[in-house]
Amino acid sequence: MKPRVRIATTSLAGCFGCHMSFMDIDERLLALAEIADFDRSPLGDVKRCERCDIGIVEGGVCNAENVEVLREFRRHCKILVAVGACAINGGIPALRNRYDLGDCLEEAFLTGIGVTDPKIPGDPELPLLLDKVHPIHEVVKVDYAIPGCPPSADTLWTVLTALIAGDEPQLSGESIRYD
Amino acid sequence: MTRFTLDGREIPFRPGQTIIEAALAAGIYIPHLCWHPRFPPHGSCKLCTVKVNGRLCSACTFPTAEGQEVVSDSDELRRLRRRLTQMLFVEGNHFCPSCEKSGQCELQALGYYLGMTDSHYPHFYPRRDIDASHPEVLLDRDRCIFCELCVRASRAEGKNVFELAGRGIHTRLVVDSPTGRLGDSALEAGDLAARICPVGAIVLRDTAFRVPIGRRKYDRRTIAEVSIEEERPLLGEGNG
Structure with a gap:
C-alpha cells in the first residue's frame, strides 16, 4: 500500500478565495481523502504544521504572524506551492504598498469617515503589520506557483494530482490566468 | 525571391524589411x-x-538578409523572454485582478503565452x-x-503629448502641457496616442x-493569434 500523502494549507494575507476555489473540486475531495490526510489547514483545526509532503499557501505576507506561519510551512513541507495572485505578487493587499503604513492606520482607525471611538489597535495579541506587503517568494523558497484570482478548481486539481503522483506539474494555455 | 530561414522554415522578404x-x-x-x-521600431523591450x-x-x-539563419522558437529564447516579462511585472505595479485592462492587456497575454506562473524577482512596488x-x-x-x-x-499625430523623462529606474512618462497634467494637454480620446497603450x-x-470575462480579447485567443489577425494587415502594402 502506498504511504498516505500529507497536505497542509494556509491563508496568509489573502481572502480565502483560493481555498473556496479549492473546495470547488467538489466530489474529488472524496477521492483526495482516499489517498491524503490534511495537516494544518482551515479545513480542519490543527494548529501547528507537522512534517508534510505538500504545503499550499494562499495570500501574501503582511504581518509578523504571516512570516512565522510561512517559515513553519517551509520548514515542514517538502514541496511548497504558492497559490493565487496574493501569494505570487502581493495581490490586492499590496495595493497599500504605495501608501505610508502610518497614514493607512490613521485613516482606517482615526480620521476616516464613520470612525467612532478613534484608536489605533495596539493589543499585544495582534500581529505587527509589516511596512509593506510581500509575495511569499521574497521570504522563503517556493517550489511551484499557481496564478489566478483565484486559480480554477480544475487548475488546482491538475497541479495537486501531478504533485501527488510525483510528476512535474505543467500549466499552459487557459490554465494560466492572472485574474 | 530573396529568403532567410526562421526556425528552419524559408521566409521570403523584401529589401529593407526587418525580421519581425x-x-x-x-x-x-x-x-x-x-x-x-x-x-518605427523602438528596440527597447527586447522581447523580440x-x-x-x-x-x-x-x-x-x-534587417533581413539573404541566407540568414534565424531562431525564434527555442527553449532558451522562451526562458529569456519569460525572465524579461517577469522583470517588467516586478518593475511596475501590475495587479491584474484590480486592473480594468485585464483580459485585454498585452503584457498579461504575453505572460500567458510564455507560461509565466510567478514573478521570480523581488517586487519594486514603485510609487x-x-x-x-x-x-x-x-x-x-x-x-x-x-x-x-x-x-x-x-508624435505622428503632430501633438507630441507624451515623452519619457529621466533615466534608468527613474524613467517616467511625462506629459507636454503647461501644468504637466494630462487634462491640460492637447490629447483627445479619439487620438491613437490615447488608445495604443498595450498595458x-x-x-x-x-x-x-x-x-x-470570457469574451475579452485574450480570454480565448493567444497573443500570437491576435497579432497575426490584427497586426499583420497593418504591415506596409505588399507585406501581408
Missing part, C-alpha cells in the same frame, strides 16, 4: 511589446530577441503618480512599461469592465 516584419507577413508571430507595425546566425538580436530592428485630470483618459503610471508607443503615436497605463474612461 517579414516573419509576421509570413504568418509567424515573434513576441513583442514595444513594436507596432504602424511605427532572436538568434541571427547564432547571435542575439532584436527582430524589430534587425508613481496617477494623473486623473483628463475627463476622458486616465494615466496610471503604475502600469507603464516605457514602450513609447504613445510617444510615437502622438493599462493609458485607458479610456467609461470603458472599463464593459466586456465580460
Whole structure:
C-alpha cells in the first residue's frame, strides 16, 4: 500500500478565495481523502504544521504572524506551492504598498469617515503589520506557483494530482490566468 | 525571391524589411511589446530577441538578409523572454485582478503565452503618480512599461503629448502641457496616442469592465493569434 500523502494549507494575507476555489473540486475531495490526510489547514483545526509532503499557501505576507506561519510551512513541507495572485505578487493587499503604513492606520482607525471611538489597535495579541506587503517568494523558497484570482478548481486539481503522483506539474494555455 | 530561414522554415522578404516584419507577413508571430507595425521600431523591450546566425538580436530592428539563419522558437529564447516579462511585472505595479485592462492587456497575454506562473524577482512596488485630470483618459503610471508607443503615436499625430523623462529606474512618462497634467494637454480620446497603450497605463474612461470575462480579447485567443489577425494587415502594402 502506498504511504498516505500529507497536505497542509494556509491563508496568509489573502481572502480565502483560493481555498473556496479549492473546495470547488467538489466530489474529488472524496477521492483526495482516499489517498491524503490534511495537516494544518482551515479545513480542519490543527494548529501547528507537522512534517508534510505538500504545503499550499494562499495570500501574501503582511504581518509578523504571516512570516512565522510561512517559515513553519517551509520548514515542514517538502514541496511548497504558492497559490493565487496574493501569494505570487502581493495581490490586492499590496495595493497599500504605495501608501505610508502610518497614514493607512490613521485613516482606517482615526480620521476616516464613520470612525467612532478613534484608536489605533495596539493589543499585544495582534500581529505587527509589516511596512509593506510581500509575495511569499521574497521570504522563503517556493517550489511551484499557481496564478489566478483565484486559480480554477480544475487548475488546482491538475497541479495537486501531478504533485501527488510525483510528476512535474505543467500549466499552459487557459490554465494560466492572472485574474 | 530573396529568403532567410526562421526556425528552419524559408521566409521570403523584401529589401529593407526587418525580421519581425517579414516573419509576421509570413504568418509567424515573434513576441513583442514595444513594436507596432504602424511605427518605427523602438528596440527597447527586447522581447523580440532572436538568434541571427547564432547571435542575439532584436527582430524589430534587425534587417533581413539573404541566407540568414534565424531562431525564434527555442527553449532558451522562451526562458529569456519569460525572465524579461517577469522583470517588467516586478518593475511596475501590475495587479491584474484590480486592473480594468485585464483580459485585454498585452503584457498579461504575453505572460500567458510564455507560461509565466510567478514573478521570480523581488517586487519594486514603485510609487508613481496617477494623473486623473483628463475627463476622458486616465494615466496610471503604475502600469507603464516605457514602450513609447504613445510617444510615437502622438508624435505622428503632430501633438507630441507624451515623452519619457529621466533615466534608468527613474524613467517616467511625462506629459507636454503647461501644468504637466494630462487634462491640460492637447490629447483627445479619439487620438491613437490615447488608445495604443498595450498595458493599462493609458485607458479610456467609461470603458472599463464593459466586456465580460470570457469574451475579452485574450480570454480565448493567444497573443500570437491576435497579432497575426490584427497586426499583420497593418504591415506596409505588399507585406501581408
